[in-house]
Amino acid sequence: xxxxxINIELLKKLLMTFGPSGSEEKIRKLIKEEIEEFVxxxxxxxxxxxIAVRKxxxxxxxxxxxxxxxxxxxxxxxxxxxxxxxxVGGVSPFTSLYQRVVFDDGTIGTIGMEKLEEIKDLxxxxxxxxxxxSSKKEVIKRINVGDVATFCSPFVYQKDCIxxxxxxxxxxxxxxxxxxxxLKDSPNEIYFVFTVQEEVGLRGAKTAAYGVNPDLGIAxxxxxxxxxxxxxxxxxSLGKGVAIKVKDRSIVVNPAVKxxxxxxxxxxxxxxxxxxLDAGGTDSGSIxxxxxxxPSGVISIPCRYVHSPSEMVYISDVTNSIKLxxxxxxxxxxxx
Amino acid sequence: MLLKxxxxxxxxxxxxxxxxxxxxxxxxxxxxEIKTDRLGNIITIKKGKEGFPRVMLAAHMDExxxxxxxxxxxxxxxxxxVGGIDERILVSKQVLIGKDKIPGxxxxxxxxxxxxxxxxxxLKVKQLYxxxxxxxxxxxxxxxxKGDYITFNSEYVRFGNNLIKAKALDDRVGCAxxxxxxxxxxxAWIYGAFTVQEEIGLRGAKVAAYNAxxxxxxxxxxxxxxDITGVPEHSHxxxxxxxxxxxxxxxxxxxxxxLNKCIYETAVENNIKIQYRQPSSGGNDAxxxxxxKEGIPCAALSVPCRYIHSPSSIMSLDDFEGCKxxxxxFLKGIKKGEYVCx
Numbered sequence: 070x071x072x073x074x075i076n077i078e079l080l081k082k083l084l085m086t087f088g089p090s091g092s093e094e095k096i097r098k099l100i101k102e103e104i105e106e107f108v109x110x111x112x113x114x115x116x117x118x119x120i121a122v123r124k125x126x127x128x129x130x131x132x133x134x135x136x137x138x139x140x141x142x143x144x145x146x147x148x149x150x151x152x153x154x155x156x157v158g159g160v161s162p163f164t165s166l167y168q169r170v171v172f173d174d175g176t177i178g179t180i181g182m183e184k185l186e187e188i189k190d191l192x193x194x195x196x197x198x199x200x201x202x203s204s205k206k207e208v209i210k211r212i213n214v215g216d217v218a219t220f221c222s223p224f225v226y227q228k229d230c231i232x233x234x235x236x237x238x239x240x241x242x243x244x245x246x247x248x249x250x251x252l253k254d255s256p257n258e259i260y261f262v263f264t265v266q267e268e269v270g271l272r273g274a275k276t277a278a279y280g281v282n283p284d285l286g287i288a289x290x291x292x293x294x295x296x297x298x299x300x301x302x303x304x305x306s307l308g309k310g311v312a313i314k315v316k317d318r319s320i321v322v323n324p325a326v327k328x329x330x331x332x333x334x335x336x337x338x339x340x341x342x343x344x345x346l347d348a349g350g351t352d353s354g355s356i357x358x359x360x361x362x363x364p365s366g367v368i369s370i371p372c373r374y375v376h377s378p379s380e381m382v383y384i385s386d387v388t389n390s391i392k393l394x395x396x397x398x399x400x401x402x403x404x405x
Numbered sequence: 406m407l408l409k410x411x412x413x414x415x416x417x418x419x420x421x422x423x424x425x426x427x428x429x430x431x432x433x434x435x436x437x438e439i440k441t442d443r444l445g446n447i448i449t450i451k452k453g454k455e456g457f458p459r460v461m462l463a464a465h466m467d468e469x470x471x472x473x474x475x476x477x478x479x480x481x482x483x484x485x486x487v488g489g490i491d492e493r494i495l496v497s498k499q500v501l502i503g504k505d506k507i508p509g510x511x512x513x514x515x516x517x518x519x520x521x522x523x524x525x526x527x528l529k530v531k532q533l534y535x536x537x538x539x540x541x542x543x544x545x546x547x548x549x550x551k552g553d554y555i556t557f558n559s560e561y562v563r564f565g566n567n568l569i570k571a572k573a574l575d576d577r578v579g580c581a582x583x584x585x586x587x588x589x590x591x592x593a594w595i596y597g598a599f600t601v602q603e604e605i606g607l608r609g610a611k612v613a614a615y616n617a618x619x620x621x622x623x624x625x626x627x628x629x630x631x632d633i634t635g636v637p638e639h640s641h642x643x644x645x646x647x648x649x650x651x652x653x654x655x656x657x658x659x660x661x662x663x664l665n666k667c668i669y670e671t672a673v674e675n676n677i678k679i680q681y682r683q684p685s686s687g688g689n690d691a692x693x694x695x696x697x698k699e700g701i702p703c704a705a706l707s708v709p710c711r712y713i714h715s716p717s718s719i720m721s722l723d724d725f726e727g728c729k730x731x732x733x734x735f736l737k738g739i740k741k742g743e744y745v746c747x
Contacts (some may be wrong), residue, residue, distance in 0.1 A: 091659030115620075115698035127524040142654055144638035153639035157654070194640065204431060214681050215653040276700035292741075310645045 076247070077383050079103065080231070081224050083239040083246075087173055089140030089157050089217045090269045091297050094116055095173075096136045100242060100263050107250050108261065118277040119263040123249070127257035128403050131363075133274050133352040134241035134250075135267030135290065138234075139376055140219040141170060143198070144214060149248065150208045152198040157217060158268030164190045164377045170218040176200055176211050177221065197405060206240035229308070229384055236380040237269065238351075240370050241289035246278035247248040248394040255334065256401050270315055271319060274352035278359035285326070285405055286356035286365035289394065290370035291382070292317075292344050301347070310340030311390040314367035317346035319354020325405045326366035333396045338390050344369050363403045369393055407431065408725070409561040410580045412571035417470030417487050417500065418605045420554040421445055424466040428580060433630060436597065445601040447612040447663035448585060453594035454742045457737055461596040461619035461701070462586060462732075463610055463690045464626070465612050468572070469714050471555035473502065476546060478537035484507065486530060488604030493527040496623030496743035500535060503553035508536040521618045557716035564647070567722045574718040576603065577695050578725060585729045586736065593739045603690055607657070610690035614697040619745035621664060621702040621744050623732065624691045627720065628652075628707035637650045642685055643709035646721045648678030649728035655685060657692025659704035663744075668704055671738060672731045678723075679731060682707060702744070705734055 079371050088096030105111055108121040119136070139158035146152050172176050178200035187192060198218070202208050215290040225232040231240075242263055249261050260281045265273035267290075278286065292312050295303030305312050313330045314322050327343075344367075357365035370390050373381040416424035418633040427449055433439055436449040446515050449467075453459075469488030476482050482502070486492075496513050512535070535555070539545035559572040572576075580599060587597050600609035614622065631643040643650040651668055652660045672679035682705075691703035708728050711719040 091654070091662075114699050115702055116695070118700075142684045144685065145641075147638060155654070214683065232537050269659060271699075273559075275696045279698040356736065379738075 073110065075387060077226055079246070080243050083243055084224055084235050087219060088136055088138055090218050090221050090266045091157070092173065093136045093265045097263065102268065103246055104249055105129050105262065116276050117265040118273045120277060120281065121261045123252065123255060123259040124277070125255050128284045128339065129258045129260065129281070130398060131260045131262055131276065131278060131281045131284065131286045131356060132245050133262045133264050133288045133356060134245045135238045135264045135273065135352060137243060137265050137268050138219055138237070138239070140217050142380070143213060143214050143216045144217060146205050148205050148209050150202045150204050152212065154193065156193060157374050160193070162193050162196060163390065165196065166191065168378055169221045171221040172218045174250065175212060177219070182392055197299050199210055208255055220378045230381055231384065232379055232381050234378045236372055236382050237291045237328040237375050239370070240382055242369070244289050244370065244387060244390045244394060247391045248398065251391070251395055252398055253400040256399050257398060257403070258400055259369045264352055269308065271350060271352055271355040274338060274355040275359065278356040282360060282363055283363055285396065285403065286353055286363045287387060287394070288352040288356065288365070288367045290351040290367060290369060291375055291380070292322065292346055292369035292374050293349070293375055294371045297373060305342055305344050307371050307373060307381070308385055309342050309371070311386060311389065311393050312342050312369035312371055314345035314369050315347070317350050318348060319350025320357055320365065322366045323357070323364040323405070328363050329403065329405060330366055330393070330397065332340045334393055337396050339393050339396070341393070369390060407584065409580065410579035411580055412561050412573045412574050413555040415506070415554070416468055416573070417466040418602045419436050421466040421601050422476040425599070426581070428466065428584060430586050431584050432608040442612060442616065444609050444612050446569050446609045448600040449597040451587065451591065451595040451597070451705050453679060454592045456649070456719065457593045458739060458744045459594040459596060459617070460736065460739070461582055461617045461622035461694065463596060463598045463600055463613065463622060463624045463694065464583040465576045465600045465609065465690055466580060467601055467604050468556065468575065470557070472501065473549055473551055473553040473555065474614060475551060476542050476549060478542050480537070480541050480545035482535040482537065482545065482549060484535060486737050490714055492530050494534055495530070496528060498557040501558045502535070502537065502549055502555045505548065507537055507548050509535040512536045526573060537640045538699060539629070553731060559716040568719055569722060570717050570719050572716050572718065574710045574720050575627035578627045578663050578710070578720060582625045582725070582729050582732065586732055589733055589736070591736050591739070592610060597735070600690055607688065607690055607693035611697065614694040614701060618698060619701060621661065622691065622694045623664070624689050624703060624705040625695070625732070626689045626705055626707040627713060627718065629685070629687055629711040629713055630709035630711045631731055639683070642683050643680060643707070645711060645719070646723055647680045648672065649724055649731055650680050650682035650707045651710055652682045652707065653684045655689070656688045658695055658703060658705055659690035660691065664702055664704035668731060668735050671735045672727070675730070675734055677727045677731050679727065
């Protein structure tokens with residue numbers, strides 16, 4: 070009944086499609102085409118959120134996965150053809166150094182830095198992108214101030230794990246898409262929302278939640294782990310099951326929602342772990358404060374090296390997340 | 406001149422009355438509806454034609470300033486900041502306090518009384534006070550109350566190559582642009598909002614946008630400009646005299662690409678200088694507006710201002726004219742059904 074294997078082809082397409090915050094056109098088109106035949110209605114709101122509906126008579130559930138990814142935006146092009154840039158979302162200068170970035174038109178550049186006395190002084194305004202062109206005149210034929218780029222790194226599928234850029238949060242999009250495809254008849258009315266601009270401040274989810282006005286909100290996103298050498302203490306490990314969020318910087322999960330998710334996991338023998346995240350937040354942070362308040366929770370996929378070009382997840386955690394989401398959506402009685 | 410009148414008026418966040426009164430007087434004959442909402446925003450409506458979009462135009466009335474915290478036994482006034490002010494610029498500046506505009510000077514421990522170490526550390530607000538010439542607490546209290554608002558005392562001066570120097574250009578220049586726009590005629594429905602409390606967290610715009618519920622919004626601002634010798638080009642943000650600046654991204658908003666393209670092209674087609682504001686930190690009312698209800702695409706068109714949030718900001722009257730002209734042409738060019746998202 071369940072997908073225990075992963076649809077590598079779809080996942081790879083999702084991970085490799087361009088979509089930094091505010092420029093989600095291509096990833097939105099891909100997801101729209103992928104899900105259209107499985108839903109009753111699809112629309113795009115004024116900010117660019119993709120909202121797909123499976124009609125039903127029960128509770129209105131909003132499932133949110135964000136389509137956007139971190140990246141950079143060009144701020145200035147100098148006479149020598151070097152591009153200065155700023156971050157779009159949480160981009161560390163240290164993980165960015167000497168990485169490659171790719172623009173919407175396919176142009177690839179290397180990130181370099183000015184000469185520094187000490188590497189600890191590294192900041193984004195001391196760095197630049199070199200696309201191999203030697204004058205501003207040549208550069209502006211292809212790239213202009215305001216253009217955005219994402220990091221580029223190859224997709225790796227290796228035994229039990231995936232290593233890739235943008236698992237945050239295309240893996241959440243993947244989980245939602247697979248659950249949506251598997252979902253037969255549900256008593257509930259389900260809004261699968263693929264949100265924009267999560268990485269710059271949970272912005273898309275805010276307007277989407279206002280529009281949907283749900284009874285229950287569930288975000289699907291990655292979470293960090295505490296299972297690497299000398300990591301910060303955190304009770305989440307790769308391969309130990311889907312993580313049910315208890316708290317992060319953006320939300321204290323409604324205990325009724327947390328208990329409900331736990332109950333569904335236990336009933337269906339789905340391995341799970343509780344997640345308390347010290348830093349970061351996700352779309353539920355916006356959803357739960359919409360209108361007069363929405364009980365909200367989060368299904369998290371444990372992920373190492375979040376916001377780097379080499380994020381890592383275990384396939385078993387992904388399939389368990391799909392199972393949990395599906396079982397929640399199929400639930401007849403939701404008393405929250 | 407209207408801009409002079411607007412910058413000389415006092416309107417620190419939460420105390421926008423004086424500015425509001427000038428604006429209402431100026432625009433009331435040009436709009437179909439006008440009201441002041443519960444937070445103090447001026448909301449105006451200019452009715453358009455059927456099928457044309459609802460456009461919100463916003464400029465904030467408030468400015469950064471100070472507030473009286475306490476008065477000591479010697480009659481000196483301690484104060485706190487309202488909005489983002491670089492504390493290092495405060496010493497020796499002239500201020501006006503309260504409704505009666507009592508003049509004062511910001512004082513600090515004299516240099517000859519400072520230890521060697523102290524001289525190397527910029528003075529904090531806690532170490533500063535305002536001297537109003539009173540020699541006791543009782544005398545000061547006759548003129549000043551705790552909670553009184555304080556503004557910089559700074560003249561509007563025209564100088565250089567069509568430049569002006571004034572306080573509060575952020576965002577009285579935006580108010581002046583918006584006033585001018587409201588005097589024009591358009592097919593689109595124009596919701597003009599003069600907002601309060603932008604400088605302390607984009608607060609007025611939030612409720613104004615909820616109320617207006619437009620198809621899209623344009624924010625008019627005075628924005629950062631650091632085009633100074635020695636500052637690397639990629640940190641200039643904007644350049645004085647190179648036309649109004651259109652925002653791409655700041656700390657609170659990623660601006661609408663569609664709107665930006667149309668506004669930029671409007672300027673270029675009409676031979677008006679226009680520039681992009683380099684993506685950087687900072688923010689304006691669009692940060693609150695664009696996530697209201699089901700989402701409102703936003704653009705921001707700003708007049709570059711050097712030394713923003715200080716008693717003496719500098720801007721170019723040419724950029725100001727360019728801003729008004731570009732916005733007016735764009736608004737007049739809006740077609741039926743355009744920008745309406747269903």
